[in-house]
Amino acid sequence: MVVQKVASHMPTDIPDIVIGRLPIYLRALTQLLNAGRTVTSSRELGEYLGISSAQIRKDLSHFGGFGKQGTGYDVAVLRDKLQQILHVDRQWPMAIVGAGDLGRALAHYRGFESRGFRVAAVFDNDERKVGQSLADTELVIEPMRRFKEVVQANGIEIAMLAVPAEHAQSVTDQLVDACIRAILNYAPINIIVPSNVYVQYIDPVIELQHMTFYLGHQPK
Amino acid sequence: MVVQKVASHMPTDIPDIVIGRLPIYLRALTQLLNAGRTVTSSRELGEYLGISSAQIRKDLSHFGGFGKQGTGYDVAVLRDKLQQILHVDRQWPMAIVGAGDLGRALAHYRGFESRGFRVAAVFDNDERKVGQSLADTELVIEPMRRFKEVVQANGIEIAMLAVPAEHAQSVTDQLVDACIRAILNYAPINIIVPSNVYVQYIDPVIELQHMTFYLGHQPK
DNA sequence: GTAAATTAGTGATAAAAGCCACAAATTATC
DNA sequence: GATAATTTGTGGCTTTTATCACTAATTTAC
Numbered sequence: 001m002v003v004q005k006v007a008s009h010m011p012t013d014i015p016d017i018v019i020g021r022l023p024i025y026l027r028a029l030t031q032l033l034n035a036g037r038t039v040t041s042s043r044e045l046g047e048y049l050g051i052s053s054a055q056i057r058k059d060l061s062h063f064g065g066f067g068k069q070g071t072g073y074d075v076a077v078l079r080d081k082l083q084q085i086l087h088v089d090r091q092w093p094m095a096i097v098g099a100g101d102l103g104r105a106l107a108h109y110r111g112f113e114s115r116g117f118r119v120a121a122v123f124d125n126d127e128r129k130v131g132q133s134l135a136d137t138e139l140v141i142e143p144m145r146r147f148k149e150v151v152q153a154n155g156i157e158i159a160m161l162a163v164p165a166e167h168a169q170s171v172t173d174q175l176v177d178a179c180i181r182a183i184l185n186y187a188p189i190n191i192i193v194p195s196n197v198y199v200q201y202i203d204p205v206i207e208l209q210h211m212t213f214y215l216g217h218q219p220k
Numbered sequence: 221m222v223v224q225k226v227a228s229h230m231p232t233d234i235p236d237i238v239i240g241r242l243p244i245y246l247r248a249l250t251q252l253l254n255a256g257r258t259v260t261s262s263r264e265l266g267e268y269l270g271i272s273s274a275q276i277r278k279d280l281s282h283f284g285g286f287g288k289q290g291t292g293y294d295v296a297v298l299r300d301k302l303q304q305i306l307h308v309d310r311q312w313p314m315a316i317v318g319a320g321d322l323g324r325a326l327a328h329y330r331g332f333e334s335r336g337f338r339v340a341a342v343f344d345n346d347e348r349k350v351g352q353s354l355a356d357t358e359l360v361i362e363p364m365r366r367f368k369e370v371v372q373a374n375g376i377e378i379a380m381l382a383v384p385a386e387h388a389q390s391v392t393d394q395l396v397d398a399c400i401r402a403i404l405n406y407a408p409i410n411i412i413v414p415s416n417v418y419v420q421y422i423d424p425v426i427e428l429q430h431m432t433f434y435l436g437h438q439p440k
Numbered sequence: 441g442t443a444a445a446t447t448a449g450t451g452a453t454a455a456a457a458g459c460c461a462c463a464a465a466t467t468a469t470c
Numbered sequence: 471g472a473t474a475a476t477t478t479g480t481g482g483c484t485t486t487t488a489t490c491a492c493t494a495a496t497t498t499a500c
Contacts, residue, residue, distance in 0.1 A: 086430075
């Protein structure tokens, strides 16, 4: 019932910038829970995250009232609500495309399972890599020609793109063709997708350059 | 002279959100340059990046007029300007802290050099890892007790943090103690630093959860 | 049991960010 | 060489985002 209520809120009328903060809140709540905390407040959460308490309250209020005046928020309850809102109260199977250093590091990453995701398949077109199994996993590197088939068989809708920049667009086209709906792009390049496909970018150099602007002019 | 002009613009009066877009522009310009283009326009750049042309023009106008009416922007000139503004017209030596799968993948990443960065040292506290050299690099894994010394000897001001979440804060304290001024944090946890230290976060799960909000409710 | 303290949720306000549209400069066309 | 077409840089406006500050509910202190 509560799930229905949450589910009834359509994405359209909630600012994307608000949505972008929800995973941050969720991560902090999980941390609090692991530390044994049972209640928290917008003030505490805000001080910890460097966000104003009013903003946290207003963000959450888009989805209903989860707190209690005078007390604050039940950490476990709020975490559950956020997991429902973000649809990570289940595990999303994902494909990794590109089995270089980065793709392999992602395949071995132990942090997905507890947060709503699971690496279901790894792809690469290098014939020397195809067929290799990845240590400590049940994964075997598949060739890209099997992509569509494996994606459909496993109900995969999310792909992490970890191929060199020069192949990123053509591989993206293959992902789109296989009905991938969300792409986490690690290639340092903009990719073009249809408007119904979501893309997020991770490029460490972008973040580093953002900081070097402020680091100033005198190199050591 | 032009460098002086750019340098004279102090960060304080330019919105951070503008600064955050400059690396994106720089990346796109480098791509255009590699494709042999010599001139571009705010319209072309905007269509490619999914950003309005007016925004690009206004962002750039914070730093001076780099374009030419009727023509647009000289790609090489604008790229050079952005490199100066972002202070990546040099190479920043960086430390990687944590030599797990991720730290090693970062150490092997070939994409830093051309964009203003260089991995100068890798650290880990696991005695089994210390002393190991990293294939295809001149890097040897150093113990954390040598951190301050190596950082000072190499003029390192930037660290990439790739340790497990449970150690992230205590390691951060060591970074701060060694006068690290910018941290790219890969640990899925908020870290507390003094206000003169810059932090950027990379957590793939945050980006994935942002997308699953929109992916909706019916898992395959 | 009462008063003081705490905290959520929210309408109103303030601040920030983004976009429009135009003048001025340049280039292309014929 | 005149006219049409481009494109920048920007003032002003609109939209979005964030904060303020208040009410109502609850808890704590004594």
